Amino acid sequence: MINAVLVFNNSGQPRLTKFYTQLDTAVQQRLISEIFTLVSNRPNSSCNFLPLPPLLAASSTTTSTPNTDAPSLVTYRHYATLYFILISTSTESPLALLDFIQVFVEALDRLFENVCELDLIFNFETLHAALGEMIVGGVVIETALDKVVKGVREQGRVAKRPVNEGLNLGARGLGGLGRAR
Amino acid sequence: MSWASFNVLEVMSSQKYPQKKVGYLAAIQSFRPDTEVLMLAENLLKKDLTSPTPIIIALPLTAIPHVINSSMANSLLSDLLPRLTHSQPAIRKKTIVTLYRLALVYPETLRPAWPKIKERLLDDDEDSSVTAAIVNVVCELSWRRPQDFLPLAPRLFDLLVQRENNWMAIKIIKLFATLTPLEPRLIKKLLPPLTTIIKTTPAMSLLYECINGIIQGGILEGAGGTTEGEEIARLCVGKLRSMLVVEGDPNLKYVALLAFDKIVKSHSHLVALHQDVILDCIDDADISIRMRALDLVVGMVNSDNLTTIVGKLMRQLRHAPIASAVDNPANDRSTANGVEPLADSEDEDPEEPLGPAETKYDQTPPLPEDYRIGVIRRILEMCSWETYVNITDFEWYIDVLVQLVRVCPALKATGKVGEDHIYSGGPLSSQSDISHEIGDELRNVAVRVKSVRAEAINAAQNLILLDRREQMFPAAGNGGQGVLEYSAWLVGEFSSYLNNPHGVLTSLVHPSTAQLPSNVLTIYVQAVPKVFVSLTGGQQYSWTRERKTSVSLLLARIVHFLEPLAVHPSLEVQERAVEFLDLMKLVSEAVSGQEPATTEDDYADPPLLLTQAIPSLFTGQELNPVAIGAQRKVPLPDDLDFDAPINENLHSLLQQAEHDIPAGADEDDMYYFYNQPPSAYVQPQTAADRLGSAPIEVTSYQQADEGYLDPDILAKRKAEKRERNRDDPFYIGTDHRSGTSTPIHNIIKNTNEELDVDSIPIMNLDLEGSDRALETRARTDTAKRKPRRHFEIMTDENIGSDDPISSRDSSRSDLVRPSQAKGKRSVLVVDSSGLGSLSLEDDRNSGKLDVELREAEAKALKEVERLRLEMQRASERILAKDVPEEGILVKRKKKKKPREVEVSESVEPGEVPVVKKKKKKPKESEGSTAADGETEVKPKKKNKKVREVGLEEGEAVGGS
Incomplete structure (x- = not known):
């Protein structure tokens, strides 16, 4: 199952934190900063799998059994200013998780039309709603783009970017979406 | 945010959907299962679950997994179950997952829910995304108790063959990987569809999962021997190789290595074929890939490739700059962004669309410290594996160890507890220092391999000597200090070897x-x-x-x-x-x-x-390595009596000692202690024969590029070799004849000019000095001679070596496991261990009644408790003597009780509440004996008895 979904920007400021187990805020912050340290150090050519951050690695030393409840996989993807991170156990497929992030971002892009970090800052509810359509309680429930978008739209109008802030509104093409590296 | 809990609850209960939505979001982010206001939220959740509007139902469904606790799980279950048949698939799939989370905190809830979930799964007309959600949930459930899910195999197989959804196919393959070990017949059935998928699918993730499933499900072993099995094994490994080489995608490289790592234990010969590409991955720019490759090579090392692999790793350690954890992220980030680093996000153009990140600079990152430690540990592990079976040249190994000390990372101030270090008696903090392990290896070699003891002691001496400190240890930081402990022991113990x-x-x-x-x-x-x-x-x-x-x-x-x-x-x-x-x-x-x-x-x-x-x-006695379990097997002498005092008048002696402290009295004791003849049963035992046939002659290790060793170590090696062979005419011949395999080769390659000049004249001098006859003789001689020295390695001393306890692994696991098992649980873990004991097979029919039964039991317990308290109060009020009639009453009760327990046990074997009930009963009867003989009490007692009988009947009905 998926243990946590994190989104933070290039300076490590969290934009979305969703933990499917209860954690103290302090531990959450430590985990985020540890992952950020790991992730920000990586050149773009490297793969999208992170070694376990110290906080998680400390206790999961027993790798003898193929399946455990312990998180064993940290997957990330980097889009422009944002990092999307999934922490999951071994029951998830690593490559499928990468596709999952891609679907998530594509769904956001469709909801916001050329999504950028500001959209997520001002409309974090929509961000949560989109995630809620895809994962419930750590289990993936939907991976079809159309259904996710439909599910979020049913919950109400998706607010557009505040006009004053939108300096570059529409200035960039849909190229932003393209396949992540 | 606990201060706002109540306000959150208020917003949650708002009539307006947008407000409600925000309230639920706040609850998801801030509530915990132990938040107090949750008790108040329970009714709200129930109400929203039964709302006619689908989007309102969805709110509690997503919120429940975050806040659920076991008491809530029970009461919410009855409201959740009907949602499984809701008209909207979106609600159905969310309900299924929510039920799974309910089962995690309270496994019993799965019993009534499972038949309904299964019904959904078996329904062909079910919406595909609901089916996918169920498969996901089953995949989570299955690895705990795979046998319960075997009956689903046919349906899952159909879903796999239909292949309408790759995501689901991946999960189904994962699921089958856990099922196949239980049902070998599945293997034959699965092979054809999996082969077709591997051959045809365009989706890399599905392809990889197929291979992974084949490996993990033991299909390779299961189909071994048949032609199909051979074919699929070759197909898998071939695809994995192409993932490593052809695609050039680092992600594929990573997962391919993961898969190789799983095969290597069972099919090492298949993996060995691809050694070339795997070894390339050790030098990959990406640390993650390196780590995986590192794990992998540890599994595939043998005496032929050991020097190559260790050489590669050593070169990495030597050439990469030492990264310090503090300044690295900052440096890297600034270069990565190309703009002012650490800027506030507002300046950082958050409007940039979420396109692919622009290419950062591609440069080998400096090695992080834990990677360094990992590499060093892996090197030691590979070399010392099975008491050095893979090592053909111990002088090389000692050089490697000395070089490792030099690349040791600096000691961290806060040492975290690393692996259990068996030999080290030092404080815990020192154990994480990798240099201890290096020192331990050095000591091990010196003690076990007598023929290189002199070299090992020499290395230890160099480590100890203060004037060589600068050279031997890392330039910066205080890394490598741990090796001093072992070096000091060596120079002391084998001081006769010191030069x-x-x-x-x-x-x-x-x-x-x-x-x-x-x-x-x-x-x-x-x-x-x-x-x-x-x-x-x-x-x-x-x-x-x-x-x-x-x-x-x-x-x-x-x-x-x-x-x-x-x-x-x-x-x-x-x-x-x-x-x-x-x-x-x-x-x-x-x-x-x-x-x-x-x-x-x-x-x-x-x-x-x-x-x-x-x-x-x-x-006195030479110190030999002793097996870990050996101490345990020393037989107890018959006349050993721990209770007998060693010295009868110890007390008076102590008193005497207080008066006058004799000077130097301890000398006698020490003399006695050290010279005591060692016990006869410790038999020194060597393992010369172990090495006898195993390693094949290496094609001269000197030819291997030893660039990873520092020049001075190389120089020292050469000098020593020269020194040793100076008087040996045969060696002169060897040097002359096969020039490439001698130090000259390396020395020329070496950048150090001084060395070049230094060494060649000596060679020439020797050549001139040797006459022709000697040279020819040397030639014929060396032809017969093996260049490799034969090393005797001492094994651990033990008593009765056949004993399984003596084997290193088992004794180690004996010692180490408990501490690991005890180790604190990782953060983020969702504990599903409760599901492990829950069998879905048993009473699938009585599932629904089970919950009611439980409630009835809880009520009965409350009732009993209330009565017990009442009686206790009564007994406190009235102190009276015993009445014969009372005894009869108690007896009758006692007769009844066993029957009651029997009944309930037949309903629900091994249930906790029943046990509690049993415990409570005696207390109650105590209470009744204490509250004896008063007319006031009697009616109540009868009353209670009647009630109890009524309850029993209720239970019996519930159970049947």
Whole structure:
């Protein structure tokens, strides 16, 4: 199952934190900063799998059994200013998780039309709603783009970017979406 | 955010959907299962679950997994179950997952829910995304109790063959990987569809999962021997290789290595075919890939490729800059962004669309410290595997160890507890230091392999010598210090091998030594007298004036060194320092008392204390490696009686000791202790035959590029070799004849010009000196001769080596496992262990009744408790004597009780509440005996009895 979904920007400021187990805020912050340290150090050519951050690695030393409840996989993807991170156990497929992030971002892009970090800052509810359509309680429930978008739209109008802030509104093409590296 | 909990609840209960939505979002982010207001939220959740509007139902469905606790799980279940048949698939799939989370906190809830979930799964007309959600949930559930899910196999197989959804196919394959070990017939069935998928699918993730499933499900083993099995094995490995080489996608590389890692244990020959590409991955720019490759090579190492692999790793360690954790992220980020680093996000253009990130600079990142430690640990692990079966050249290994000390990362201030370090008796914090492990290896080699002991001691000596400190240890930081402990032990124990004992002693008693950590210092203090003895203890020389002077000078220095340590804060250091201080003072008395020989030719005896007594403290039985479990197997002597006092009048002795402290009394004890003949049953045992046939001749290790060793180590090697072979005519021939396999090759390659000049003339000189006849003889001789030395490696000493306990693994697991198992649970873990004990097979029919039964039991328990309290109160009020009638009553109750327990057990074997009930009953009867004989009490008791019977009947009905 998926243990946590994190989104933070290039300076490590969290934009979305969703933990499917209860954690103290302090531990959450430590985990985020540890992952950020790991992730920000990586050149773009490297793969999208992170070694376990110290906080998680400390206790999961027993790798003898193929399946455990312990998180064993940290997957990330980097889009422009944002990092999307999934922490999951071994029951998830690593490559499928990468596709999952891609679907998530594509769904956001469709909801916001050329999504950028500001959209997520001002409309974090929509961000949560989109995630809620895809994962419930750590289990993936939907991976079809159309259904996710439909599910979020049913919950109400998706607010557009505040006009004053939108300096570059529409200035960039849909190229932003393209396949992540 | 607990202060706002109540307000959140208020917003949650709002009538307006947008507000409600925000409230639920706040609850998801801030509530925990132990938040107090949750009790109030329970009714709200129930109400929203039954709302007619689908989007409102969805809110509690997503919120429940985040806040659920076991008491809520029970009461919410009845509201959740009907949602499984909701008209909207979106609600159905969310309900399924929510039910799964309910089961995690309260496994019993799965019993009524499972039949309905299964019904959904088996329904062909079900919405595909609901089916996918169920498959996901089943995948999560299955690895705990795979046998319960075997009946689903046909349906899952159909879904797999239909292949309408790759995501689902991936999960189904994962699911089958856990099922196949239980049902071997599945393998035959699965092979054709999996093969087609591997051959046809365009989706990499599905392809990889197929291969992974085949590996993990044991299909390779299961189909082994058949042609199909062979074919699929070759197909899988071939695809994995192409993932490594052809695609050039780092992600695929990573997962392919993961898969290789799983195969390597069972099909090492298949993996060995692809050694070339795997070894390339060790040098990959990406640390994650390197790590995986590293894990993999540890599994595939053998005596042929050991030097190559270790060489690659050593080169990495040597050439990569030492990364310090502090400055790295900042540096890297600034280069990555190309703009002002660490800017506030507002300046950082958050409007940039979420396109692919622009290419950062591609440069080998400096190695992080934990990676370095990992590499060093892997090297040690590979080399020492199975007591060094893979090592063909121990001198090379010693050089590697010395080089490793040099690349040790600096010691962290906060040492985290690393692996259990069995030999190290030091404090916990020192165990994480990798240099301890290096030192341990050095000691192991020195003790086990006698033929290279001299080289090992030489290495230890170089590590100890202060004037070589700069060279031997990392330039920055205090890394590698841990190796001192072991080096000091080695120079002490094998002091006869030292070629510079004076220098070693000087370094040992140097004032800077006192700054070392206490565990190192302990060993230093112990090593000092040993080295001193080897310097001065010789009997063959006359006791001249010069000798007397030099000995007393040394003694004075040692005493000067030990004196401040007698008040060292560490007790261990203090004790040893005090012991040896007194000993040394005795020696110096003896030395000053002994008259030296007056003339050159005279022979005067050195003091006996110096030549006999003190050396005998440290000689005697040779120290051999002892197996870990050996101590346990030492048979207890029959006459051993721990209760018998060793000395009858100990008490009076102690009292006496308080009056007068005898000086130097401990010397006798120590003498006795060290010279006690060792117990006869420890048989030294060598393993020469173990090596006998195993390793094939290596094609001259010298030809391998040894660029990973520092020039000075190389130079030292060459010099030693030259020194050793100077008088050996055969070696001259060898050098001359096969030029490429000699040091010349390396020396020329070496950048160090000085070396070049230095070494070649010597070669030439030797060649000129040797005559033709000698040379030809040498030629014929070396042809027969193997260049490789044969090493004898001592194995662990043990008693009855056939005993399984003696094997290293089992004894280690004995020692290590408990601590690991106890280790704190990782953060983020969702504990599903409760599901492990829950069987879905048993009473699928009685599932629904089960919950009711439970409620009834809870009610009954409450009732019993209430009555018990009432009676207790009554008994406190009335103190009366026993009445015969009462006894009969109690008896009748006792007769009833067993029957009742039986009934409930047949309903629900091993349920906790029933057990509780059993416990409660005796108390109740106690209460009744205490509250005896009053008319006031009696009616109540009868009343209760009737009620109990009623309950029993209820239960019996519920159970049947």
